[in-house]
Amino acid sequence: MSGDDRRQSPLRSEVEHVIQNIVQTQTRRVVPECSLQGSIVSDATEYQNRLALNEQQQAMKRGMEQ
DSSP: OHHHHHHHHHHHHHHHHHHHHHHHHHHHHHHHHHHHHHHHHHHHHHHHHHHHHHHHHHHHHHHHHO
């Protein structure tokens, strides 16, 4: 039995190494995607705020012209 254990040990080690590489690769893919989504939301919010401010300024200008 201990002979079988020794033969499986290098295979198990290799499998664990492959799994670790997969996890690291997937983590690298997920993290940038999440931060990109956050950046998109931030940009959209900033755009909406600027648009609202611009509309407010235009309304004030129209009010002064009248």
